[in-house]
Amino acid sequence: MISVDAHRETVTGLLGNAPVISLPLASAAGLVLAEDVRAGVSLPPFDNSAMDGYAVRAEDIAEAPVTLPVAEDIPAGRVDITKLEPGTAHRIMTGAPLPPGADAVVMVEHTDGGVTDVRILRTAVPGAHIRRRGEDVVEGTVALSAGTVLGPAQLGLAAAVGLAEVPVFRPLKVLVVSTGTELVDAPEPLRHGQIYESNSIMLASAIRALGCEAEVVRSVVDDVDEFRAVIEPRLADADLLVTSGGVSAGAYEVVKDALTGQGVEFRKVAMQPGGPQGCGRWNDVPVVTLPGNPVSVLVSFEAFLRPALLAAMGHAGVDRQQVRARLTEAMPSPAGRRQFRRGFYTPSEGEVTGIVGPRGGPGSHLLASFTQANCLIVLPEDVDSVEQGDEVTVLLL
Secondary structure (H helix, E strand, O other): OEOHHHHHHHHHHHHOOOOEEEEEHHHOOOOEEOOOEEOOOOEOOOOEEOOOEEEEOHHHHOOOOEEEEEEEEEOOOOOOOOOOOOOOEEEEOOOOEOOOOOOEEEEHHHEOOOOOEEEEOOOOOOOOOEEOOOOOEOOOOEEEOOOOEOOHHHHHHHHHOOOOEEEEEOOOEEEEEEEOOOEEOOOOOOOOOOEEOOHHHHHHHHHHHOOOEEEEEEEEOOOHHHHHHHHHHHHHHOOEEEEEOOOOOOOOOHHHHHHEOOOEEEEEEOEEOOOEEEEEEEOOEEEEEEOOOHHHHHHHHHHHHHHHHHHHOOOOOOOOOEEEEEEOOOEEOOOOOEEEEEEEEEOOOOOOOEEEEEOOOOOOOOHHHHOOOOEEEEEOOOOOEEOOOOEEEEEEO
């Protein structure tokens, strides 16, 4: 058997880096910026008012209350700005350009709101309620650095500095294949010995949640020729092939039989659940093969696929948040294997460590208990049991 860490490293190296493409801002949410981008304009691009009020010279209202004639109206968006003459005021709206000659803005609440003449009730210091050009971003400087995940604020900034497109790591295209003659697609009635296919639904949703694209091929029967005939034509459009099922040591292991000798290596990983794994290249397309039991599929996704896909698309933080917690009950663990148990974590107020209890048994078929879990309890290879109250490592899902 090889270690979990060694297999993860192999899978991550198999994917490499996604191609860099330029996308419109509206299509780039959640993706990672591949290159630094510089501001095409300063933010703000001009001195402007931070308030609805009146642009004035501070010295003209030093003896407030005073009354000044209102010479101009300056709404936001006006481009023909007239100079403010001494002894006058311009009514100005939030975001409107500050007129030359003005050095302060008096908020409307500190006036009588006059249109022809305005009575100003308070003094103002130079610079009051003025947003200065470039105080947020200076034209030509780096607005967003390579490696930035493009969320709402980042995309808003990109738009504000004049960008229509950004260079990003392209979302990977993943071909998801679920194998097994026993699998049936709902709502077809089940016959004795058959089960409904669920792995492809789980994998595709998990993959799409990372920002990748997923094409699904469900319920491929355990026949090598059919497997190859169904999958090979689709490889040209895929960055990665992910299969579930057909990789263990028994008979009718279709994935193992079809891909052995084709560039894919099958191995045992020192973990529970999810020991039978495989990875390599088929027709020069990266391949990751997962076991067939549903809990093994989800645990394998968390251990290997999730960090590899995120790393390939430029993410720096690819690991789930890890905390320490005290167990609410004792648990056994297979010696020599890293165990991943579904659990429910509860923070403890005022304490560094929270508490965590298992949900369901260790069986890789117990999918319902996964729906009640919010974490994975990780027990290392050199541990064969833990007791109530022991501290353990927890991965928050």
